[in-house]
Amino acid sequence: MGATANARSEPAGNRPPLLCWLEECRKDSVALVGGKCSSLGELINAGVRVPPGFALTTEGYRAFMAESGLEKELQLLLADIDSEDLEALERASVSIRAAIEAQPFSIELEDLVAEAYRKLSVRCGIPAVPVAVRSSATAEDLPGASFAGQQDTFLWIRGADEVLEHMRRCISSLYTGRAMAYRANRGYSDDQMAISVGVQKMANSYTAGVMFTIHPSNGDRSVIVIDSNFGFGESVVSGEVTPDNFVVNKVTLDIIDRTISQKEICYTVDLQTQVSRAIEVPFERQKVQSLIDDEVTELAWMGKQIEKHYGRPMDIEWAVDKDLPAGGNIFILQARPETVWSEKKQAPVATPGASAMDYILSGMLTGRKVS
Numbered sequence: 001m002g003a004t005a006n007a008r009s010e011p012a013g014n015r016p017p018l019l020c021w022l023e024e025c026r027k028d029s030v031a032l033v034g035g036k037c038s039s040l041g042e043l044i045n046a047g048v049r050v051p052p053g054f055a056l057t058t059e060g061y062r063a064f065m066a067e068s069g070l071e072k073e074l075q076l077l078l079a080d081i082d083s084e085d086l087e088a089l090e091r092a093s094v095s096i097r098a099a100i101e102a103q104p105f106s107i108e109l110e111d112l113v114a115e116a117y118r119k120l121s122v123r124c125g126i127p128a129v130p131v132a133v134r135s136s137a138t139a140e141d142l143p144g145a146s147f148a149g150q151q152d153t154f155l156w157i158r159g160a161d162e163v164l165e166h167m168r169r170c171i172s173s174l175y176t177g178r179a180m181a182y183r184a185n186r187g188y189s190d191d192q193m194a195i196s197v198g199v200q201k202m203a204n205s206y207t208a209g210v211m212f213t214i215h216p217s218n219g220d221r222s223v224i225v226i227d228s229n230f231g232f233g234e235s236v237v238s239g240e241v242t243p244d245n246f247v248v249n250k251v252t253l254d255i256i257d258r259t260i261s262q263k264e265i266c267y268t269v270d271l272q273t274q275v276s277r278a279i280e281v282p283f284e285r286q287k288v289q290s291l292i293d294d295e296v297t298e299l300a301w302m303g304k305q306i307e308k309h310y311g312r313p314m315d316i317e318w319a320v321d322k323d324l325p326a327g328g329n330i331f332i333l334q335a336r337p338e339t340v341w342s343e344k345k346q347a348p349v350a351t352p353g354a355s356a357m358d359y360i361l362s363g364m365l366t367g368r369k370v371s
Contacts, residue, residue, distance in 0.1 A: 018060035019112045022053045022198065027310075032057050034136030034196040039335050046309045048302065048332050052123060053131065053200030054116045056167055058138060060109060061195050064171070068103045074175070083184030090177035097172035105164060113167070113199075114160040120201065128158045130202040130274070132333075133166040135173055138194045155232060155276040156202055156269050163199055170197045203331050204269070206322035207290045208233035209243055212338060213250070213303045214313035219341035221313065223256070224248045224300045228290045231266030232276055233317055233333070240278070241265055244290045248300040255296055262286045295320060298330055306335050313338040 016032055025033050025041025033041070037055040044050045065071045077092045105113070121129040133154045152173035154166040173179070174195045183193060209228035214221050227236050227243040235241045241264060247257035263281050270277045291299070299318060307314050317334040 016059040017057055018063060018109060019116055020055055020057055022050070022055060022200070025055070030138055032059065032196070033198070034058065034138050034194075035336065036134055036136035036334060037196050037198045040198065040200070043306065043332055043335060046305075048306060049328070049330065050332050051201040051203055052120060053198055054120065055136065055199070056109075056113065056197040058194035058196050061171060061197075064103075064105055064109065067106050070100060070103060073099055083181055086177060086181060089180050093175055093177040093180065096175040100172040100175070101168045103168070105168075110164060113164055117160045117163055117199065120199070124201050130156050130158050130269070131163065132200050132202050133157050133163060133170060134198040134200065135170040136196040136198050137174065138196075155234070156274060158274055167197045167199075171195055203319040203321045203333065204323045205232050205319040206230065207295075208317075208319035209236040211299060211303050211316040211318055212313070213307040213316070214338055214341050215247070216338075216340070222250055224250050224303045226291070226296060226299055229263050229266055230281060230285070230290050231268045233319060234267040234276065235265060235278070237317070246291070246296045248296060250300070250304060253297050253300050253304075255293060260287060260289050263290065291320070295330060302330065302332065306332070310335075310337065313341065
């Protein structure tokens with residue numbers, strides 16, 4: 001993988017790299033590339049289909065903050081603010097974010113990002129390849145610490161200058177009032193936090209959504225639940241539409257329940273401005289099933305493999321890329337541990353020492369599926 005080695009910044013001595021490719025990351029790379037990027041790297045190395053990309057590492061983030069003098073400026077702005085005073089945090093946030101977004105990267109970092117973006121475009125066979133620029137905080141996507149959604153993601157970004165600008169916006173999103181308050185309430189100090197920024201080929205989604213390898217409503221581990229809508233996954237993740245819903249038996253991969261909703265809006269790319277925007281779904285398509293059954297089955301199979309690899313229920317974002325042929329066009333965009341039901345202690349289904357028949361009868365009496 002010659003391109004990979006060349007795109008990686010050369011560490012000085014034992015200094016970690018400022019930039020690395022996603023496939024160079026593993027699940028134990030959280031300190032270097034945050035929860036999101038380490039998870040993507042782990043998935044790639046587990047053989048899961050993931051769009052290619054690279055990451056500004058936490059070392060790159062720290063170099064940016066230190067070289068620009070922003071670290072000291074932040075300490076002064078946050079010195080005497082009570083974490084319970086949300087108004088004061090919001091005022092400080094406005095100043096902090098403006099300072100970060102106005103500060104250019106060093107020449108070294110700009111060159112590294114521009115070169116990695118050029119190589120990604122060549123790799124994808126698309127000039128100025130559209131990318132998603134995603135925040136990946138070091139405490140994000142970890143069991144027991146749901147930082148998901150605390151930082152920003154930007155879709156359909158094209159050109160090295162735009163990538164650099166949106167990287168700064170991702171870094172600044174580490175300092176929203178809400179994010180700072182959340183960290184303070186969970187006992188994370190700002191000097192404990194760092195952020196990585198992933199730059200990943202944009203899947204040109206015909207359909208996208210989320211998948212849980214546990215039922216998000218009742219904690220049933222025998223099923224996989226998939227929500228989908230046309231276009232990008234924004235409309236599903238944000239709750240702007242009621243998505244189509246599929247419940248799949250985790251063992252047989254049969255669809256055991258489906259609800260096809262009226263999907264009035266979806267997100268797609270505006271070809272004039274090259275940005276993601278909401279559009280109205282044509283009336284005749286609003287009640288059309290957004291995923292065909294074969295895609296539901298393939299997605300569920302992928303979800304099952306991801307859960308097996310991680311050894312725990314997972315919350316997964318996915319997309320079906322309309323630019324690629326069926327059979328190789330379903331991509332996993334993100335996978336993180338499910339943190340609601342997974343943390344709950346499960347009550348025993350039968351009294352300790354009971355026989356197998358007691359277990360089966362207990363399940364029948366309580367209406368529980370025995371699987």
